[in-house]
Amino acid sequence: MRIILLGPPGAGKGTQAVRMVERLGVPQLSTGDMLRAAVAAGTPVGLKAKEIMDRGDLVPDEVVVGIIADRIEEPDARSGFILDGFPRTVAQAEAFDAMLQRKGLKLDAVIEFKVNEAELVERIVKRAKEAEARGEPVRKDDNPDVFKTRLGAYRTQTAPLSAYYAGKGQLKTVDGMKSIDEVTEDIKKILGR
Template sequence: MRLILLGPPGAGKGTQSERLVEAHSIVQLSTGDMLRAAVAAGTPVGLKAKDLMARGELVPDEVVVQIVADRIDEPDARNGFILDGFPRTLKQAEALEAMLEAKGLKLNQVIELSVDEEALLERVERRAREAAAAGKPTRSDDAPDVVRKRIADYQNVTAQLKPFYKQRGVYASVDGMAPIGTVTREIDGLLADARATAS
């Protein structure tokens, strides 16, 4: 099962990813984590990324795609994976598709957790209040102005990716504002349909 989970900050991607990892024995792949691991391991592509980051340059798409390619070849990704934080642009989506195709693989599903922006802001503010009341540190990225910017950035991303994946017949949307269990059941239903179509 090879998935991409899309959704703005606070939509519940982390919660749903954890459940999917457990239910389907797949791995969650964060490009940030993979990049740091490749640098730490001193792999050829990791060394290339390290040099670029040391110069304060952005890591180009082909390096990120190579890091994803190397990571999905590892044994724990044999059952599949959830991509987190990638792709973010149409160019990255095309590069990911070409890389998977070269391996004889394709995405089973791209699921977007769609949310109401105002309700999402309320959810994030409530999370910050509850953390403060419990004496826990609040996340700096939970500040309302930061959240608004991150939602706007996300909308720019998904505006490019949605038509691309719809065209390929793998895009689906789930109401991310529904209770956690309901969202999980809807995702499971989509994945069951995707499996039935693939077999």
Template sequence: MRLILVGPPGAGKGTQAARLVEKHGIPQLSTGDMLRAAVAARTQVGLKAKEVMDAGGLVSDEIVVGIIHDRIAEDDARKGFILDGFPRTLAQAEALDKMLLADDQKLDAVLELRVDQTKLVDRIIKRAADAKAAGQPVRKDDDPEVFKQRLEAYNRDTAIVVPYYDKANLLSVIDGMQSIDEVTASIETALQGLDEKV
């Protein structure tokens, strides 16, 4: 089962991805983690990425797709994977399609956690307060101002991949304002039948 999780920051993608990993036994692939791992492993693509990052540049789509390509070839991703944080742009979505096609693979579903963005800021403030109360560190991106900037970037860049996947009949819209368990149940309903196709 090859999935993409899409949604603005704070929509609950991390929580739901962890549940999908547990239930379906497929890895969650975060581009940031994969990039760091490729650099640490000194793979060919990782060395290219390191060169760009050391120069203070942004890693190109070509390099990111190369890192994803290497990662999904690993044993734990043979049954499928969950992409989180990628694709962020239309060009990345198209590059991902080409890469999968070349490997005789395709995406099974794109899950969009759709949320009321005005209520998201409140959710983030609460998340930061809960972390403080529990004596845990507050995530840097849980600062309301930083969060608003991330939300703007999402709306400007990433939200445009949603119609692309809708047109390809891959999109399932999930109401991200439900409780965590209700969101999980909605995702499982959307994915019914996919397990058998794997």
């Protein structure tokens, strides 16, 4: 299964992706991890990305899509993958769709986690306090001000993907404010497993 998970930071995508990896037997692909691996491996696309990053520039969409194109050819991803954190923009989604089409592949599901943003901020604050109470380091993303900035960036850059995938008839939604187990069950219903 080829799946994209959409939703703002803190919506539970990462938690659900781990459960889906176990259940479906397909890898979760992180663009950041793939970028670092391609650079370390010295692949042609990785070398291009390294040159761009060494200049301090952002890696353009076509390079990121090229890295994903290479990654999904690896044996563990041939039967599918879960993308969380990509695409981030409609332009990336269009480039990704074009690449999949060239490979004769299609997405099986685009699942968006719908959340109440005010409650999401409370969830993040609670998560930070719980980590602190356990003596664990607090993720820098769990600072309410940093989190609100990330939420704003999500709203302007990534939220338009909902309309893009809905227009293609591919978007399914889950209530990300439900319990972890309830969200898992809702995703199972969407995927049929």
